[in-house]
Amino acid sequence: MSAPTPTVGGPSLSPIRRMALGAPPGTVSLALGEPGWPLPQVARQALRDLGGTDARLPYGPNSGRPDLVEAVAAFSARSAHPDGSAVSPEQVMVTSGSQAALFALFRAHATRGSDVLVPDPGFVSYVSLAGLCGARAVPYPLGPGGDLDAEALVRTLGTTRHTSVVVLNHPANPTGGMASARGLATVAEACARAGALLVSDEVYKELWLDAAPVGLHDVAGVEAGVVLGSLSKAFGAPGLRIGWAVGDPEVLAPARIVHNAMTTAPAQPSQDAAVALLGAADRVLPGAREHVRRRWATLARVAPGLSATAGDGPRAGFYLWLPLPGGVPAEETEAFALRVRDESLVTTVPGSAFGARGAGFLRVSLGGPLEELEEGLRRLAPWWEA
Numbered sequence: 001m002s003a004p005t006p007t008v009g010g011p012s013l014s015p016i017r018r019m020a021l022g023a024p025p026g027t028v029s030l031a032l033g034e035p036g037w038p039l040p041q042v043a044r045q046a047l048r049d050l051g052g053t054d055a056r057l058p059y060g061p062n063s064g065r066p067d068l069v070e071a072v073a074a075f076s077a078r079s080a081h082p083d084g085s086a087v088s089p090e091q092v093m094v095t096s097g098s099q100a101a102l103f104a105l106f107r108a109h110a111t112r113g114s115d116v117l118v119p120d121p122g123f124v125s126y127v128s129l130a131g132l133c134g135a136r137a138v139p140y141p142l143g144p145g146g147d148l149d150a151e152a153l154v155r156t157l158g159t160t161r162h163t164s165v166v167v168l169n170h171p172a173n174p175t176g177g178m179a180s181a182r183g184l185a186t187v188a189e190a191c192a193r194a195g196a197l198l199v200s201d202e203v204y205k206e207l208w209l210d211a212a213p214v215g216l217h218d219v220a221g222v223e224a225g226v227v228l229g230s231l232s233k234a235f236g237a238p239g240l241r242i243g244w245a246v247g248d249p250e251v252l253a254p255a256r257i258v259h260n261a262m263t264t265a266p267a268q269p270s271q272d273a274a275v276a277l278l279g280a281a282d283r284v285l286p287g288a289r290e291h292v293r294r295r296w297a298t299l300a301r302v303a304p305g306l307s308a309t310a311g312d313g314p315r316a317g318f319y320l321w322l323p324l325p326g327g328v329p330a331e332e333t334e335a336f337a338l339r340v341r342d343e344s345l346v347t348t349v350p351g352s353a354f355g356a357r358g359a360g361f362l363r364v365s366l367g368g369p370l371e372e373l374e375e376g377l378r379r380l381a382p383w384w385e386a
Contacts, residue, residue: 016124016353030348031349031363036367036369043240071278072094076244095244098201098229098230098232103129104245105245109255117196123354126167138160145177147180168199169201170213171207184218202227209296209315226252229246235277240274242270305385
């Protein structure tokens with residue numbers, strides 16, 4: 001079965017961006033999931049210093065500049081090898097954002113006619129990418145609070161014909177849910193038995209609030225699957241479009257070919273800034289976590305009713321997974337989100353955009369600039385107070 005042909009303004013746009021189409025003037029966005037704090041100074045300085053005395057701006061190596069590959073390897077080593085040994089450059093694939101890493105891995109490993117297990121609710125691109133590869137996206141349910149339910153995933157895996165790829169996302173978009181060490185080990189063992197590639201999307205991992213979350217490589221080592229990382233979230237640099245995949249070199253090899261054909265190489269200025277950011281991670285990441293704490297504190301101060309409605313406090317990331325107000329049926333999730341947008345001038349994302357099990361929820365991004373966040377929460381809160 002082939003993927004449908006995208007149409008302008010239709011399936012080619014994500015449901016997240018579709019919410020912005022037709023929004024009235026003056027609408028505040030609590031929809032798009034990107035950091036609203038300034039690009040760290042070390043990255044700005046690297047961009048100012050671009051090229052030094054050399055005015056040329058050449059292509060870089062297809063696999064990324066060696067100094068950037070080494071910086072990613074050093075940053076990843078603490079998780080990929082808990083025993084303290086190094087991550088080798090061959091275990092790192094630098095990409096034009098983690099989205100490009102996902103695409104390259106899917107094209108290389110999600111074979112036509114196979115099944116790809118994706119979380120429901122889950123990041124919208126997983127289903128789209130499976131379809132583009134001629135594979136079938138098979139949703140697996142998450143547990144309470146959007147956490148990984150390893151047993152449910154394994155049960156779903158047991159019902160499929162041939163599963164080529166299994167995708168995890170933790171801390172999760174849109175729910176903010178987490179994964180336990182035991183759950184990750186269970187899933188890794190099941191995927192190894194099934195011969196399925198396990199892809200663990202951990203781009204929000206560094207935006208923790210109270211305790212650092214566990215990662216796949218923390219639990220099972222680099223052989224268990226591929227882990228995705230990015231500068232877009234915790235490093236506050238979505239526009240640089242630098243991400244990476246860490247895993248078995250033999251698994252990465254065919255994905256490298258796909259990525260090379262897509263982009264040739266990540267942009268050189270972005271790589272300059274990326275090296276600076278990774279080198280300053282010990283300073284940049286605590287600052288990012290403080291920016292996130294301020295946003296959750298803003299929620300508690302400006303709209304305590306929304307915070308109480310959502311239940312458990314935040315653990316990582318900047319998404320509020322908000323149940324609809326009482327009396328609004330789950331099947332009206334998108335219609336309710338549009339009413340909120342058009343009547344109160346604030347955009348959110350209907351949970352149904354993330355899968356069938358997202359119906360009955362809105363995803364509210366707390367990541368944007370603080371002034372916009374405060375105003376957006378003030379406009380949103382009365383719908384629950386009523």
